[in-house]
Amino acid sequence: MTMTKNDIVDTLCEKLDDVSKKEAAALVATLFDTIKDTLSGGETVKIAGFGNFVVRDKEARVGRNPQSGEKITISARRVVTFKASPSLKDAVNDAG
């Protein structure tokens, strides 16, 4: 089973009495859009108790095509990495 934005919206409506489906949907969409916009602008987003989305600049490096062994230059790029908070890690690990 995979949880999607829709499932999150449904959960919100179940848990919070005074939140309509429409409101919940707008909020979830805006929430992720805001995170995306912030990261796109190069700024890190920290969610206490959940984790940090960090923007990192990677330098160019020489890689290889694993199939042909051919050398290729992997150009410099900017990427997003997620580091789970200790509490999320523990919650996930202890659940197993």
Add this chain to the structure above:
Amino acid sequence: MTKSELIEAVANKLKLPKGKAELIVNCVFDSMEAALKTGERIEIRGFGSFEIRHYKSYEGRNPRTGAKVDVRPKRLPFFKVGKELKERVNEGAGEETPALSTAPVLSTASEGESAKVETPTSTSPFDLDRS
């Protein structure tokens, strides 16, 4: 940006009372944590997906002392960046960090021609011709 700043931004955009936005945003992350706890995957289109990765036990070493340590099997959350976010973040790279690109050029790494893996042909509607 911290969670409270995020809540404020969302509240402003939707003209919601901050308290209400806070309640809902917290509930979003709580429900995501609950899903991951049960081992469920989460997929947010355009943003990315979260899944639980299982790691077997292995014999590690304390990097400082070199002593052997048994690392027990563990489950950890893993985030994979979605296509749209990946592209947007990479495109943003040029804009506010101008040419720090005085990276040393390795004289040995000169194999020109070979294929360029990479740099997704941007399908995005953002200012491509502005650079």
